[in-house]
Amino acid sequence: xxxxxxxxxxxxxxxxxxxxxxxxxxxxxxxxxxxxxxxxxxxxxxxxxxxxxxxxxxxxxxxxxxxxxxxxxxxxxxxxxxxxxxxxxxxxxxxxxxxxxxxxxxxxxxxxxxxxxxxxxxxxxxxxxxxxxxxxxxxxx
Numbered sequence: 636x637x638x639x640x641x642x643x644x645x646x647x648x649x650x651x652x653x654x655x656x657x658x659x660x661x662x663x664x665x666x667x668x669x670x671x672x673x674x675x676x677x678x679x680x681x682x683x684x685x686x687x688x689x690x691x692x693x694x695x696x697x698x699x700x701x702x703x704x705x706x707x708x709x710x711x712x713x714x715x716x717x718x719x720x721x722x723x724x725x726x727x728x729x730x731x732x733x734x735x736x737x738x739x740x741x742x743x744x745x746x747x748x749x750x751x752x753x754x755x756x757x758x759x760x761x762x763x764x765x766x767x768x769x770x771x772x773x774x775x776x
Contacts, residue, residue, distance in 0.1 A: 637724060639731045645683050650727070651675040652720060657711040671711035674723035679704030684731070692734035706730075 637645040657671035678689055678700060693700055700706050708730075710723035746754075 637728065639728050640735055643683060643688070643731065643735065645676075645681070645727075645731075649676060649681055649683060650724070652723075654716060668716075670714060670716045670719060671709065672716065672719040672723045674706075674708040674710065674720075674727060676706045676708075676727060677704065678706045687737075688731070688734045691738075692730060695730055695734055 636647065637650070639645065651674070653673040653675065654669040655671045655673060656669050678684075678693060678696075681689070684692070692706070693704075696706050699708060706727070708723045708726050710719040710726065712722055713719050
């Protein structure tokens with residue numbers, strides 16, 4: 636059981652781990668031991684998550700979600716398989732926690748009359764400055 640919030644807990648049957656060989660430096664150990672972890676979580680068929688959290692999580696995860704709705708997290712930061720497994724689970728917990736936060740609804744605001752007047756006065760001031768930089772016209776013409 637993985638407790639994400641007091642309301643949301645994921646059962647261990649919902650998460651699948653696949654161990655693959657890690658890329659990058661590490662000498663011969665990289666070629667022999669599968670230390671990198673791929674965590675797979677079936678987002679669409681999960682009974683643990685409410686629909687609105689699933690929707691937000693799908694949007695947050697982006698390209699990490701496959702076409703059939705499986706969230707894939709790749710963890711290969713550490714040299715040990717156990718640490719990578721814990722890292723992947725923590726990243727999944729973090730994503731779900733982010734998805735549980737309801738986004739604030741944007742309240743449309745209008746500029747005040749005073750702010751409009753200030754903006755127009757600043758434009759007039761700027762216009763006068765630029766006009767004063769022009770060459771002076773001769774009055775004899």
